[in-house]
Amino acid sequence: MKVIVEKNYDELSKRAASLLEEEIRNNPELVLGLATGSTPVGTYEELIRAHRERGLDFSKVSTFNLDEYIGLDGEHPNSYRYFMNEKLFDHININKEKTYVPNGKAQNPIDYCAEYDGDIERAGGIDIQILGIGTNGHIAFNEPADELSVGTSVVQLTKSTIEDNSRFFDSMDEVPKTAISMGIGSILKARKIILLASGKNKAPIMQKLLKENVISTKLPASLLLLHPDVTVIVDEDAYNI
């Protein structure tokens, strides 16, 4: 794992966006894996700026998002499809047909999960996957457990994730309890991975991940230690305990 420590959230966002900009300029048909949550928002803002000010072209880029809540359709303001449209896709020249976010209203979610992995394969696999990390060490919605799913699957969210994500909802009861999430195997198949972590609340988990150097399904992000090309970009708050 290569670790880059940036002074603050703004610098982290600029660094991540400039790495992505370089990759898109080198390969205009890049397949990008994207995350939702608070952490990548600044990176998306910088990508929008790169599009507006430097003409960064997304017209041939495809994207695959990590996850979506089950039960929410793309019109729901708390759905991850809505989030991605609002935070990125509506502001760049991407072809929306090439933006994949798992369908939270799929008739048969289990069959749908296999289809989603198939879509990723048909697109040629993910070139670069952006990840955030949960305070409990989850990546996508792969929660700490005795076993982790390899492929995209239906997952039960843990109490700590429901609590963390309740800040986006009017009440805790409204937070969906299940989601569709890319599996650890789907994530590890990406050619490159960039993990972003910002803020003091991420410092304990980053300490564990970066300093202990052991893998465990109880710390899903630790499986990234097995991948040959992971760059972790952290700000000082998330790096120093």
Ligand code: F6R
């Ligand atoms: C989002 C996702 C989650 C978040 C994680 C951190 O698509 O898969 O794993 O990356 O929960 O969320 P924030 O960035 O809000 O701290």
